[in-house]
Amino acid sequence: MGNTTHRRPASEIRAAIAAERRELAVILDGLSAEEWNAPTLCGGWRVREVAAHMTMGFRYSLTKMVWELIKARGSLHQMTDRCAHKDAAAHSTRELAALLGDNADHPWRPPVGGIEAALGHDVIHGLDITVALGLGRQVPEDRLRILLEGVDAKTLKFFGADLGGIELRADDLDWSFGTGTPLHGTAQDLLLVAYGRRLPPGHFSGEPGDRFLAARA
Template sequence: MAAPNTVRSGGDHDERTTVTETEIREQIAAQRGELADLLDELDARDWAAPSLCEGWRVREVLAHMTMPFRLSTPRFVLDMITARGNFDRMADRAARRDTSTRTDAELLACLRENADHPWKPPGGGFAGALSHDVIHGLDITVALGIDRVVPPERMRHVLDANSARSVRYFGVDLRGVELRADDIDWTYGSGAPLTGRAQDLLLVLCGRRLPPGHLRGAAAWRFTREA
């Protein structure tokens, strides 16, 4: 049994653990391009639907994802001062502001046009940028019931690079629970198994509550939304 807060991954991934910066940036570009294609098929009701990010519709999530491509450093500093240094408050205000001044089509075009943008979150590097795009993409697709599977190599990299960091940041209580992916060889934590797709368990790590049917195990109710 894995020790508490221990990540274990196996299979082919163990044979090659180094991912180059070029490969990560290719994965980022692919993730953004694929999500843009998917969002291009949404109708007005979908854009206004709630995402897994509490209080945000699909359009606010996309506004947040594209904020780094549009926000200048001076404006970022000003927004942070206005938000009294609270990044989450600043990001929420920016997302709501941007959805009131830009159309869904403009936000979508911004995502597509910046597939190769070199933005990196502070201290996160390109692995952090990939994680940001994957997690928020799932906030949209899972909430809308779209059965899109993130490629395993992309998912492995996000999980291996960010599992412990995500738990600390989002304050998820995983005491007595072992997350166990049923589509790749990956576990996290120690205790009663909570099983599901790797991408669904990533959302658990990030403090999301999933729609019914995504998770299995005695503790599934703790991380599942009411139907």
């Protein structure tokens, strides 16, 4: 039931990353102007800021990334937030969608976490968009399982997820994590919880559900 970690072949994860980026690029390309300006599960970011952030690794050299971090006085959060807003204004929505699809095979990965973290980056930010917009997209099971297998205490700490006294228990996959009062939901919704997200109403069942609801606009 819990996360039984085993190392997946890098080729399998690279294929999952490429497929995720291509599918998300198609979704982004079909959004209306209103949807591009809609809020997401990332606080303070509209769809266009999330898309700009997702493509940042393709557009910034290591030197530029370091310089932006220096300007932010070492704050990764401040750096990514400023760059997301700046880049969202500098690129058209068509350009942002194309950047994601055209770089499906780009080898970028976050500075920590390895290739699995690159998949997590794309899947979670994709869900930040599609869940907030109510598009009903289901991430393929093979990609979800790669990420679910990697959920651990370090994941919760990095993303600021407080699961004290709660067991995440998926209704659609044989997966659970933690101990305590069960929080039921789909595997992808519970993955978002583990990554520190709060979701709109209707995604969870179980007594702890209210702890993980997004604030009403």
